[in-house]
Each structure stands twice: as C-alpha cells, then as structure tokens.
Amino acid sequence: xxxxxxxxxxxxxxxxxxxxxxxxxxxxxxxxxxxxxxxxxxxxxxxxxxxxxxxxxxxxxxxxxxxxxxxxxxxxxxxxxxxxxxxxxxxxxxxxxxxxxxxxxxxxxxxxxxxxxxxxxxxxxxxxxxxxxxxxxxxxxxxxxxxxxxxxxxxxxxxxxxxxxxxxxxxxxxxxxxxxxxxxxxxxxxxxxxxxxxxxxxxxxxxxxxxxxxxxxxxxxxxxxxxxxxxxxxxxxxxxxxxxxxxxxxxxxxxxxxxxxxxxxxxxxxxxxxxxxxxxxxxxxxxxxxxx
Numbered sequence: 645x646x647x648x649x650x651x652x653x654x655x656x657x658x659x660x661x662x663x664x665x666x667x668x669x670x671x672x673x674x675x676x677x678x679x680x681x682x683x684x685x686x687x688x689x690x691x692x693x694x695x696x697x698x699x700x701x702x703x704x705x706x707x708x709x710x711x712x713x714x715x716x717x718x719x720x721x722x723x724x725x726x727x728x729x730x731x732x733x734x735x736x737x738x739x740x741x742x743x744x745x746x747x748x749x750x751x752x753x754x755x756x757x758x759x760x761x762x763x764x765x766x767x768x769x770x771x772x773x774x775x776x777x778x779x780x781x782x783x784x785x786x787x788x789x790x791x792x793x794x795x796x797x798x799x800x801x802x803x804x805x806x807x808x809x810x811x812x813x814x815x816x817x818x819x820x821x822x823x824x825x826x827x828x829x830x831x832x833x834x835x836x837x838x839x840x841x842x843x844x845x846x847x848x849x850x851x852x853x854x855x856x857x858x859x860x861x862x863x864x865x866x867x868x869x870x871x872x873x874x875x876x877x878x879x880x881x882x883x884x885x886x887x888x889x890x891x892x893x894x895x896x897x898x899x900x901x902x903x904x905x906x907x908x909x910x911x912x913x914x915x916x917x918x919x920x921x922x923x924x925x926x927x928x929x930x931x932x933x934x935x936x
Contacts, residue, residue, distance in 0.1 A: 695773035702786025702846030712749035759793025791817035842873035
C-alpha cells in the first residue's frame with residue numbers, strides 16, 4: 645500500500661523559542677523583551693555592588709570646552725573676503741552658532757567637575773556596596789561629561805543608552821560592565837528612577853525636560869522617596885526656559901511642591917546641596933536595594 649512513497653529525511657531540531665531571533669523580535673514576544681530590559685540591569689548592577697545612583701541629565705548637543713573652542717577659533721580665522729556673498733552669510737550664521745556652543749560648553753565642563761567631586765567623595769564610603777554612583781543617559785554632551793568626570797576620579801559610572809532611529813553610540817567614559825542599551829524608553833526611565841537618590845538637571849531640550857517632569861511627577865505622587873534630591877543647574881538658562889514661580893502663582897503647583905527643587909550655578913554649590921541631602925537622608929543602605 646505504501647510502495648513508492650518517498651523516504652522522509654530526518655529534520656534538524658527547531659530552535660528553542662529563546663534562541664529564535666524571529667520569535668524574540670515578534671510582537672507576541674514583547675513581554676519577554678521588556679522583562680529582559682528589567683532583569684539584565686538588575687543582575688549586572690547587583691554583580692557590581694551598586695547600591696544607589698546620582699543621575700545627571702542634560703543636552704546631548706553641548707560640547708566640551710576644547711571642541712567648542714577649536715570650532716570657534718577655526719571659523720574666526722576664515723578669510724571672509726574670499727567668500728561669495730551667500731557663503732559669507734552662511735559663515736556668519738555658523739560663527740554665531742559656534743559662539744553659542746562655546747558659551748554653553750561651560751556646562752559640559754561644570755558637569756564634568758561636579759561628577760568628579762561626587763565620585764571622589766563617594767569613593768571614600770567604601771567599595772561594597774558602591775554608593776552614589778554617577779549615572780547618565782550614556783550618550784554625548786552632558787551625558788558624556790558626567791561619565792567622564794567619574795572616570796577621571798577613578799570611579800565607576802553607569803550609562804543607560806537608548807536605541808534611536810539615527811545611530812547613537814555610548815560615550816567612551818562609561819564603565820563597560822555598567823553600559824546598558826534599551827529599546828523601551830519606559831524601562832530606561834525605570835532604571836533612572838529606581839535606585840537614584842539625587843537628580844541633577846543641566847541645560848537641555850525636550851528629552852531633558854521629559855526626564856525631569858517624570859521624576860518630579862513620581863516625587864509629587866509619592867512613587868519615589870520624598871527626600872530624593874532634585875538640583876536644577878544653571879539659573880541663567882532655566883530661568884529663561886521655565887518660569888517655576890508662575891506655576892505657584894497660578895496654583896498649578898503649591899509651595900511645598902516648588903520646594904522639591906533646589907538651584908545651583910557652580911559645581912561647588914551643587915555638590916554642597918547634594919552631599920548635605922545625602923548625609924541627612926540617605927547614608928543607610930535601603931535593605932530592599934541590598935536585596936535587589
């Protein structure tokens with residue numbers, strides 16, 4: 645009855661689901677990807693003995709003083725008399741932009757200095773657990789400055805990078821074992837908030853403000869410890885971008901909520917505020933964090 649039936653060849657065993665890229669990248673596997681973005685940092689931070697963090701936010705577009713000065717100097721040396729009228733107009737615009745970048749580069753250098761001070765002090769508290777480790781968004785600009793200051797102080801630092809449509813690389817100053825890459829913004833934000841004891845907000849744009857509002861909302865609603873420290877760095881910038889007192893005057897926030905904010909204009913001033921708050925409220929390691 646079965647004469648002539650072709651002989652079937654043995655098949656290779658299919659890949660297990662956790663080894664199948666097509667499945668892992670599919671919509672039904674999204675909960676697994678989300679869980680992985682929680683568990684991987686959890687395991688690695690515990691392995692490295694990280695108890696808590698100081699998070700530093702700010703613009704990715706702010707350059708180091710050295711880079712900004714080199715661009716401005718190069719443009720200043722251009723012989724504009726040899727340029728066409730259209731090129732001369734573009735050069736003037738480029739020079740104005742370079743001058744602005746040079747002015748803003750002070751915040752890169754001040755973030756770098758502040759991170760160095762925080763890390764140097766935190767290192768005196770011992771290696772196990774590691775306390776008040778500087779954490780950034782992992783990219784360039786203020787994020788790089790934060791990681792760089794910690795690196796130059798001889799400490800570890802964390803980078804929480806995010807996958808974006810345009811290619812982005814983690815800055816070179818992050819401790820390699822503490823460099824994480826996220827697909828989901830909300831999981832990245834969770835790790836910014838979960839073990840942070842202080843947030844320092846340098847001048848920045850939409851992303852910086854998004855992260856600031858998230859932290860303030862969590863504090864306002866009691867989802868974060870009420871003694872967590874928020875330092876707004878750079879009154880000259882933020883005073884023009886946001887009118888904090890107007891929110892109190894209009895009744896959209898109250899005085900107590902406004903007092904969640906502290907302001908600083910120098911690395912020393914910011915460090916003194918942060919250290920005072922940490923020493924008053926956060927020197928004991930949370931038993932939950934020891935267990936996480």
